[in-house]
Amino acid sequence: MDKNDLLPIGEVAARSGVSVPTVRFYEERGLIASVRNAGNHRRYGRHVLRRIAVVRAGQRFGLSLGEIGEALATLPDDHPPTKGDWARLSKVWHAALTARIDALVEVRDGLTGCIGCGCLSMTSCPIYNPEDAHAADGPGAQRWPAAARE
Ligand code: FES
Known part of the structure; x- marks a missing residue:
């Protein structure tokens, strides 16, 4: 990496539209990386601006930052x-977002029947117990910790 291409943290923050603490936070989370100069100050390659974007x-x-980190781990970290x-990355995110939207649509559609109801029935409420997911766990309040049921 060309030493003249390295940016100080303030410039990275200003150019990427985030605060200096946010740049540090992203680095702590492993989303971006820096090198230290002779004065022990952080310096970032220009490609970091794209990673922050x-x-x-x-x-x-x-x-989540975890999901973003997984995606960034598949990208080169020393050049744009x-x-x-x-x-490739946008295709993976598109699929993840589509799955999330589908799940939200399902919840929204189930919520229509719940509006004004408030029963939270273990047998019929699609929000509280979708597809009777706890039926296989046995009778009683399966969402309570076992110790509280005894
Ligand atoms: S709250 Fe009654 S069906 Fe969901």
Whole structure:
């Protein structure tokens, strides 16, 4: 990496639209990396700006930092990702978002029957116990810890 291409943390923050503590936080979470200069100050390669843009986009989509980190781990960390890298990553996120949207639509549609009801029935409420998921656990309040049921 060319030493002249390294950016101080303040410039990374200013150019990426996040605060300096946020840049540090992303680094602590392993989403970006820095090197230290002779004065022991953090310096970042320019490609970090794109990685931060990906982190912010992922957060906007509602992805956790863990999910974003998994995606970033598949990208090169010493140079900007290629167009193919981005295409692959966006395809994975598209699938994850579609699954999330489908799950939310299912919850929303189930909620329609619950509005104004409030029964939270173990046998018929699609929100409280979708598809009677606890039936196989036996009779009684299966969502309580075992010790509290005894
Ligand atoms: S709260 Fe009554 S069906 Fe969900």
